[in-house]
Amino acid sequence: MLAPYACQPDASRGRLFDEGMSTFRSPFQRDRDRIIHASAFRRLKHKTQVFVEHEGDYYRTRLTHSIEVAQVARTIAGVLGLNTDLAEAIALAHDLGHTPFGHTGEDALARLMAPYGGFDHNAQALRIVTRLERHYAGFDGLNLTWETLEGIAKHNGPVTGPNADARHAHDPAHLPYALDEVNQAWDLELSTHASAEAQVAAIADDVAYSHHDLHDGLRSGLFTEEDLMALPVTGPAFEAVDRLYPGLDRMRRRHEALRRVFGRMVEDVIHVAKNRLEAAQPKSVDEIRHMGTTIIRFSKPLYQELKSVRGFLFQRMYRAPSVMVMREKVTGVMDQLFPLFMEQPGLLPEEWQADVAAAGGEVELARIIGDYVAGMTDRFAIQEHARLFDCAPVSERG
Template sequence: MSQLAPYASKPEDTLGRLHGAGPSPTRSEFQRDRDRIIHSTAFRRLQHKTQVFLHHEGRHFRNRLTHTLEVSQIARSIARSLRLNEDLAEAIALSHDLGHTPFGHAGERALHRSMAPYGGFDHNVQALRVVTRLENRYAEHDGLNLTWETLEGILKHNGPLTNAKGHPDGRYVEEGLPTGIDDIPAIADLRLSSHASLEAQVAAIADDIAYNAHDIDDALRAGLVDLDTFLDAPMAGPIVQEVKALYPHVDPKRQTHEVQRRMITRAIEDVISYSARMVETSAVQSAEEVRIAGKTLISFSPAVAEAEKGLKAVLYSRVYRSETVMRPVRESEAVVERLFAAYMGGSEMPGRWGQTAGSGIALVERARIVADFVAGMTDPYALDEYQRLFDARPDFR
């Protein structure tokens, strides 16, 4: 690991795991984290969870698993160029969506509303519940027993949750800190007011890069827009114009792929170039100094960051809020809300879930168990449960 930058996370310096695992002769601690995540049940379930377009609509649209793999690849590329720890960046990228519900953000919104009387629902905290409590593969402990650095990255890859005084920060200012955050078993305090490692910051921006390029691709595949829709769009527009000028007679599908790959490449190159300057200017010399630097060091340049916001606005108005997307979104939100209400009202949950949520437990405890169960569902399983409970199947078309 001598090639790593001084501010990279070193596996030999890890704070460790809650449960001792002994040294591995062939893998670093962060490589072991990555492998445990890949072999988890929650990771496999991502294959049947919605990204933007619902699972039933076609096998060529991205799901949570394909999106996660794309984020992981981008994260590794950025981490390698910045001499960061690729394995930690990959582990965080692979686990960042493990707490997502069925039906994408629609399911998350519905579960958050249903859980409002019990403290709400947050997918980052849920991802930590998955890897620390809900995965039950190991004989000696619950969870995957990941290192402190990976757990920190899952929780804080989008930034600190509180300010230095312990008050909610960022997106948590209005609603407060998510429930369950004080019930995450780790070997040490996850330090809510500090930034996470550079590797975690890399995973976060890799998520943004993947979303932008790939949602354009899926929207084109769905027939919601054509490539000309993005001719004047920030970030994408100049690349669309460039590709159309260079390859005017090429099949539109190939033009689309060319636009997508150029967008990803240029976004990655911008992040690497600007972040290298940010890290150098900050003068951080260790992973700990990164945490107390007081700002995010991995980011787009200001010009690209502004363009990226503009592109998201175009995607929001032309894709995410289109009736083709919103109609099944409304149906899927209703599915999640009705499932939650049914289980809270006494409908039996299968297997260990029903046993854990038996009579005699407090209402808030039952709500958390129900939320764990619903959040872990794949899209098809949620629909099967809906049909079992209500003898009906939603029509998303």
Template structure:
């Protein structure tokens, strides 16, 4: 029979199942979408989710959203988009090694930062303070809001109508949101679960009291691995610290010693590349080994057994978990709170606060499609519309809007 006439497997037959572990999520067993849709002839549910995320407006905006404030130093520093691509690559690698669904892990990695504001965590902190009287702002909840409401690409629904497993993973990749008693877990104990999550939970139960799938847990740790490595890289290239300063972290000191032993006198730029790739390799290989041991001990029969395991099954070893904490402890004062970065952070926060204040007083100053109907909103709904508008801005658009509305706009450098 000519190849063109050979019967093709349908996406839901999942020919790759023989390589998947019993506890992997399976598109053919998906709990489906909130709104039923015809199946695709060429893609399964998780592949369609990934593709919808990549083609979304929010994903394209990541190109011009800050990761850490070193962009003024040159063109080679990470943006939210390049960070996201790195997370997706690591997530796929780990998922493949553990016999998990690579497409779901990739979809979750690609979507995990869609809800971030302009100017990185500085923008989020400023917008959260502006929204304090109206439930605050949380980038994870904003991601859910984007993929379930704010994207408007389809004639039949708002959002992207993603599968249950993708939505669950986006909401719970860092762990359960409520305990067995229904009370918010530590992350949300003080202020409660964000309204966007509570509202969506009333439409579709995302099992807020359980852990997420192994694929979602992989995406969460891939995020940690990626930003540990590339923040070291970007911090070195920006001159915020040097190789010698990194030696306060024993894990990094050992890697630097290894590089010097194997490549004595190596130029700084190449030594930095050698260091970064070793950080990624050690972390990735460790999480695979450690997770294999945890999974072997649990022997989960299916994906739901992962959700109800009571603890994460994708985790670093104790040694690498210590290295992870020590790297973060180094980066916090030496990069995220470096005086040069701090000056820019303050200016960026001022831009966000100025925009929120102006739009609150004059909603018609927003673009026409965002300003439509706001005059009839109550204060809480108006504030949320303004937060949605600002959160969706790129760094450059936020600065352009500030220049349009104010006499003076700070230069972020």
């Protein structure tokens, strides 16, 4: 039984292209399955979070991250009586629009695309699922339900209006073109919050990357367990493991401590959400959307502690000297590929040439080039750059 404030499958606002109901699957189960089978989802295997894909087999990729986010989202949604299939679908789709080379690649492409309508990975995910996936006979994209599209667009909160978070807000008159394009076709109510399921996907993203960036940073040698002993959240977790398992070998100690960090985050979110839902008593998903605030969040004490951990990760991992060196190299790859394709669009693969021929000017051409470059994996972008510029791959340079 779903809670009254959950997204009910039989009350979905439907799809842009009507297909009728499936015999065996709910609308949100179909959305989830289509996302898993999408080409863009498979490409996440070779797109990275922090490290570039060639740097090690143990570091998270966008694919493993998305699977971890989906697992957390299903757990939280299930406890709260929400629709687990919708939460999972949004979680699996939330990173589809990411460029190669993580946030470094996105920063570069956003700068390059600024004269042509901008670039935002959430908006690009919408473009992928509504336009760029071209496998079905009756429509472009995946023809997902309104609720899943809303969740992709607004899982981080309203995009416009007074309740929009400054980190994710956009001027309604100057939305990223990919978001504006979808919103013009189907109003996603960008000034309201999303469903509780989408909010769960967003917090699951925070939980997953906070947890796995600690794992990956330790494995890379950018910091040590002793460094984490001095931080809130992580320090008490290591201390608890040492009390229970004195003399435990290093890898088991690390895993036991970080799984406790993971557990504390999930339990905190569930506890806070239960209290806030009990106090608000929402009777429908639309009441969730119009509350003016998020219902799914960390407690204030844990949020402040996690800010300290993230500040540590920013300095010691995201801005570590070795990471910054690679950031500079891959930024150069993006800075050279994009203008080259703009000057010589004939270099794009044959299957892209029909779109190039139909482009009505420089802006449309730039958006096609942006789609192509954003869709590249780390590996392919490095290989193409080396081939087109007749140089050694950046992964092999000192």
